[in-house]
Amino acid sequence: MSTSVNLSQTQKQTLRVAPQQIQFLNFLQLSTLELEQHLRNELEENPLLEEGATEKESNDEGEMEMSSDERDDHTADYETPTNVEDYRDWDEFSNDDIPEYKTRLSQDPNAEDDLYSSPIVEQETWREAIKEQIRWMNLKDRQRALAEFIIDSLDDDGFLRSDADALADDYSFGHGIFVDGSEVEEVIAAIHDELEPAGLAARDLRECLLLQLESRRATAATLRAMDIVSECFTELSNRNFEKICKHLSIDQDELRVAIAEIGKLNPKPIVGGNNDSVVVKRGIIPDYVLHYDDYGRIEVALNRGNWPDIRVNSSIIGLVDTSRERGAATYLKNKLQSAQWLVDAIRQRENTMHRAMRMLVELQRGFLKQVTYGISDR
Numbered sequence: 001m002s003t004s005v006n007l008s009q010t011q012k013q014t015l016r017v018a019p020q021q022i023q024f025l026n027f028l029q030l031s032t033l034e035l036e037q038h039l040r041n042e043l044e045e046n047p048l049l050e051e052g053a054t055e056k057e058s059n060d061e062g063e064m065e066m067s068s069d070e071r072d073d074h075t076a077d078y079e080t081p082t083n084v085e086d087y088r089d090w091d092e093f094s095n096d097d098i099p100e101y102k103t104r105l106s107q108d109p110n111a112e113d114d115l116y117s118s119p120i121v122e123q124e125t126w127r128e129a130i131k132e133q134i135r136w137m138n139l140k141d142r143q144r145a146l147a148e149f150i151i152d153s154l155d156d157d158g159f160l161r162s163d164a165d166a167l168a169d170d171y172s173f174g175h176g177i178f179v180d181g182s183e184v185e186e187v188i189a190a191i192h193d194e195l196e197p198a199g200l201a202a203r204d205l206r207e208c209l210l211l212q213l214e215s216r217r218a219t220a221a222t223l224r225a226m227d228i229v230s231e232c233f234t235e236l237s238n239r240n241f242e243k244i245c246k247h248l249s250i251d252q253d254e255l256r257v258a259i260a261e262i263g264k265l266n267p268k269p270i271v272g273g274n275n276d277s278v279v280v281k282r283g284i285i286p287d288y289v290l291h292y293d294d295y296g297r298i299e300v301a302l303n304r305g306n307w308p309d310i311r312v313n314s315s316i317i318g319l320v321d322t323s324r325e326r327g328a329a330t331y332l333k334n335k336l337q338s339a340q341w342l343v344d345a346i347r348q349r350e351n352t353m354h355r356a357m358r359m360l361v362e363l364q365r366g367f368l369k370q371v372t373y374g375i376s377d378r
Helices: 019-028 032-045 055-059 068-076 100-104 126-134 141-152 164-175 181-194 205-215 220-231 233-237 241-248 252-263 314-322 326-363 365-373
Strands: 049-051 288-292 298-302 310-312
Touching: 019 326, 032 049, 032 310, 032 326, 126 141, 141 164, 141 181, 164 181, 205 220, 205 252, 220 233, 220 241, 220 252, 233 241, 241 252, 288 326, 298 326, 310 326, 326 365
Parallel strands: none
Antiparallel strands: 049 310, 288 298
């Protein structure tokens, strides 16, 4: 019986995902609310982080409006200190500062559920939800404060029962500044045009129905329904259909279609608002908002919400190398590495999502024009 030893050489290609990449992918999937909560938790737990914009962000607040090439160069210029190493004293800190990806992820392929945490659900009243929309209106600070005052003055059904002069007097008395009725009327008109639900801040049922019809796509049935509500509202309330047909010179079929369109409207802007316990669960909060500039171009803006700006605390960095205690030095170095990674990850997340959104806008430009203006490139 003979034995032999064989030596063979093989070549194969494998792909391994680094733990930092896994952690960044988990960071990338966070929603706006989850990211905000994550950043605030990091500010509380990591002494190497502080609230405030970095120097480059302070000098360039319009970073999100840059082109893709400029954003890449700007990100490439960002340098992180190179004197940080991943030191660990396993005798004292064997269970301290364990990366999140090691606690949330497992190499077990059946542990996919560990990739996702329970979503954060924010609850708010309908007034708070509407005030959140005011943030995106093109208003001055004075007008924005007046708009929030008007929202607080609505009744539980979303109607505005006070006239503009009375609201101006109340606001002037309460805030110590003079506001006239014309300025209030201007803000109310902006609320009617831009805020949802349609019909909000209407004075009566007739105006509420008209505002809802104006917000819909202009069709023959919608235009006919607007004529009925604006010119024959009393007859409509009394169900005097013959008089409506005679006044507007329409037949029974046209009247039937218009009445069906009116039947789809809500008689109250806010449904269930008289219940103080009613809350609105915000389902989707956009990460980016699209808007048209003065030249008709689509711009992509980051929805930062209430994110705190974070940066590495430069006043504590000097203690990392000067600390004589081994345990303190190890703790500070790990926290510094975590802080620098978080700052880099936020910038990379914004850059990645911004470039993806700009590409989607380019691919769907015709669709966006059709939805906004009702026109098509074809």
